[in-house]
Amino acid sequence: MNTVFAPEPALASAPAPSNFRLLTEAERLASLQSAMARWQPDQDVWVYGYGSLIWRPEFDYTEKRLALLHGYHRALCLWSRVNRGTPDRPGLVFGLDTGGSCRGMAFRIPAHQVPASMEALWKREMPSGAYLPRWINCRTEQGTITxxxxxxxxxxxxxxxxxxxxxxxxxxxxAHGSYGPCVEYVLETANALRQCNIQDKRLQALVRHLQQH
Incomplete structure (x- = not known):
């Protein structure tokens, strides 16, 4: 397998640094409130991890399950201009892009810890609005969860x-950002997937390339 995606040169260049903007605190709070609008204080919350959340969740959980998500696939499709890169030399981090399916890990956060955990998670995952928080059904061996x-x-x-x-x-x-080298992020994710017996052929092809060159 020689490519991760079919080449599309028009989309290969990073956007100009001047286009980069972080969300304001008010914008991030509004996003959090919108996503959690239907949550009830007695409800546990499942969070789906497909990248660094698998090996560095940074929240307490009472259960974790291997989970299959349909309609999306894991891809290095997001420029990182803070955590794993800079505005002048951005790195790449994983996102869930449309199409296919993705195997990852679902974490169960107990109800009493949801407010604090979600606030911290939004600061981590939603600094620029590059992600869209959604509630999606995932298949696990123990049954379907949202x-x-x-x-x-x-x-x-x-x-x-x-x-x-x-x-x-x-x-x-x-690329290198505030969280460290981009290559570390990619290899840590690949290692975490391997430990969970999750196969990702595109990522495995990239790792082989990184190790051979």
């Missing part, structure tokens, strides 16, 4: 597709 899912916002300038494996590897190797 989980909070952070899908990619295709209408943000941070969204990218059409990068060859060579181009992905070049970006990943050279």
């Amino acid at each position: 989980a909070l899912v952070f899908a990619i916002n295709r209408h943000t300038d941070a969204y990218v597709r059409g990068l060859s494996t060579d181009h992905l590897a070049q970006i990943v190797r050279n």
Whole structure:
């Protein structure tokens, strides 16, 4: 497998640094309130992880399950200009893009910890509005659950597709942000998936490329 996606050169360049804008505190709070509008104080919440949430959830949970999500696939489709890159040299992080399916991990947050956990999760996942929080059914061995899912916002300038494996590897190797090197993020995610017996052929192809060059 030579490419992660079919090349699409028009979408291969990072957006200009001047286009980058963080959400205001009011915007982020409004997003959180909208997503949690139907939540009741006695309800536990499931959160679906497909990238760094699998190996660094940063919230307490009472249960975790392997979960299959239909309609989306894991992809390095989001420019990272803070955590794993800079505005001048952005890295790439995973998003859930439309189409296909994705195997990940669902975490159950107990009801009494939901408010604090969601506030912290929004600060982590929603600094720029590049994700769309959605409630989506996921299949687990114990039955279907409804989980909070952070899908990619295709209408943000941070969204990218059409990068060859060579181009992905070049970006990943050279980017570094406040959370550390982009390559560390990609390899940690690949290792976490391997430990969970989750197969991701596109990611495995990229990891082989990173290790061989």
